[in-house]
Amino acid sequence: MKHISILVPKGNSSLTNIDGTQQIFAETNGILASMDQEPLFEIQLVGLEHNTIQRNGTVTIDPDVLIGDVKKTDLIIIPAMFGDPSNVNERNADFIPWIIDQHSRGAEVASFCIGAFFLAATGLLKGKQCATHWRMANDFRRLYPDINLVDGKIMTAEDGIYTSGGAYSYLNLVIYLIEKYAGRSVAILIAKAFMIDIDKHSQSPFIMFEGQKAHEDEPVKKAQEFIEKNFDDKITVDQLASMLALGRRSLERRFKKATANTVTEYIQRVKIEAAKKGFETSMKNINEVMYEVGYSDIKAFRTVFRKVTGLSPVEYKNKYNKTLMSA
Structure with a gap:
């Protein structure tokens, strides 16, 4: 029987x-019992103290056991x-050792959403892939540059360390773990019972690109603002470098350091974000939206759109256009 420890942090x-994971x-x-099989999991809520207060006192959870009992x-x-990761880590520091x-003695470890910040504080993610909520990707990269954040993935699995992306993508990781421990057929039954898409692997369609401006490099900020105001034009790196009186290589180096994107990637992501909004809110066809965001080559547009969102322009429009959804 596998022992599962679901942490109940302070704060x-x-x-x-x-609750969802326990359930x-x-x-x-x-389900295993209904198939005349022995239960596979012993599930415990594990905390640092009894009657752990949550949500500023509106909820209290009494863990089944404390860490010293496991x-x-x-x-x-x-x-x-x-909350602020440094405060969260400080309040829950006793979990870390x-x-x-436990990991050194064979335990696997999984984090959900922004729980990745706490997992990163243990050092177990160093050099590994990691997923977290896409809104927090830039903060994560800034705090943990030695971790390979893959913000488009719903989950990662590497050497017994697992992470999931934003919000309810934790369900996909739980199903993945059930498939690993109990087999595909049981995982399918659970996925059907809880109506979880068992083979979803990307959170890219949900990402809203907002630009990374939490840095102090003013020329890079000016370049970002110019790109965002003129995304429908053809913008080149040389054009931006000349405008800012910087060398091309210097601009590219500083831009990558400040935003975690190359200049070209940033231009593409701004254009694709504008295209996504066009598909979501208008009845314009693919070519019309493509031209509006500054593309003239349909093949190139489709390639970049799929790279950024994980969907083709047609798939995205059909999935998110409000008029089509209500038809």
């Missing part, structure tokens, strides 16, 4: 992550933990 954490693993045991576990679940010790 404000995702009750949905905690789904418990239901897996129920001598050996097989899977540690870290829910999303809200316990997680590291």
Whole structure:
């Protein structure tokens, strides 16, 4: 039997992550029982103190056990933990050596959404891929540059360390873990019972590109603002460098450092974000939207659009256009 430790952190954490994970693993045991099989999971809420206050006192969770009571576990679940990461880490610092010790003795570790910030603080993600909520991607990269953040993925799995992307994508990671431990057929039954898309792998269609401006490089900010105001024109790196009186190589180096995108990637993402809004709110066809955001080559537009969103322009329009959805 696999022992699952669902952490109950101090402060404000995702009750949905905690309760939902417990419910789904418990239901897996129920399905196995209906198939005349032994339960596979022992599930415990594990905390630092009894009667752990959540949501500024509106909710209290009494963990099943405290970390000192758990001598050996097989899977540690870290829910999303809200608030300034440094404060969250400080309040829950006693979890960190316990997680590291359990992992050294064979435990796997999974984080949900922005719980990745806490997992990163253990050092176990260093050099590995990681997913988190796309809105927090830039902050994560700034705090943990030695971790390979893949903000388009719904989940990652590497050497017994698992992470999931934003919000309810934790469900996809839970299903993945159930498939790993209990097999594909059981995972399919659970996915159907909870109406979870079992093979969803990308959060790219949900990402809203807002530009990374939490930096102090003023020339780069000016370049970003120019791109965002003139996305329908053909903008070149040389044009921006000349405008800012910088060398091309210097601009490219500074831009990448400040925004985590190359200049070309940033231009593409701004154009595609504008195209997405066009598809969501108008009945214009693909070519009309393409021309409006400054593309003239349909093949190039489709290629970049799919690279950024994970969907073709037609698929995106059909999925998100309000008029088509209500028809």
